[in-house]
Amino acid sequence: MSHSRWKLSREKELAAGYSESPEIAAERAEIRLAMAFAKAVYDRRTELGLSQTELAERAGLTQAKVSRVEGADTVPTLPLLRRLAVALDASLNIALDGGREEVAFIAHPAA
Numbered sequence: 403m404s405h406s407r408w409k410l411s412r413e414k415e416l417a418a419g420y421s422e423s424p425e426i427a428a429e430r431a432e433i434r435l436a437m438a439f440a441k442a443v444y445d446r447r448t449e450l451g452l453s454q455t456e457l458a459e460r461a462g463l464t465q466a467k468v469s470r471v472e473g474a475d476t477v478p479t480l481p482l483l484r485r486l487a488v489a490l491d492a493s494l495n496i497a498l499d500g501g502r503e504e505v506a507f508i509a510h511p512a513a
Contacts, residue, residue: 431501431503433474434503435498435503435505436474436477437474438503438504438505439471439474439478439496439505440471440472440473440474441505442494442505442506442507443468443471443472443486443490443507444472445507446490446492446507446509447468447472447490449509450490450491454468454469454472455468457486457489457490460488460489460490461485461486461488461489462485463482463485471486487507490507491509491510492507492508492509492510493507493508493510494506494507494508495507495508
């Protein structure tokens with residue numbers, strides 16, 4: 403089944419009164435947050451013109467770990483978040499408000 407068909411059938415279920423369980427809704431929110439973080443890391447890394455290997459060296463990580471972060475395949479710890487922010491020369495801002503998750507690296511001003 404293609405993604406467009408899946409989305410269409412999900413929309414039909416919701417329109418017919420289907421409602422997700424709280425557990426499924428929580429999992430969906432966690433996945434959205436992991437994907438938002440992965441995109442923020444990727445966007446900042448490419449903005450700096452760094453490869454995954456170069457970012458890994460700056461952060462004291464392996465290239466495989468950076469790949470897992472960018473693939474939303476890992477749950478980052480606070481020390482990992484700090485390492486990545488320092489390596490990306492940016493502040494990490496995470497906003498969690500109801501159903502909205504926003505993750506952004508804000509570049510430090512040039513010295």
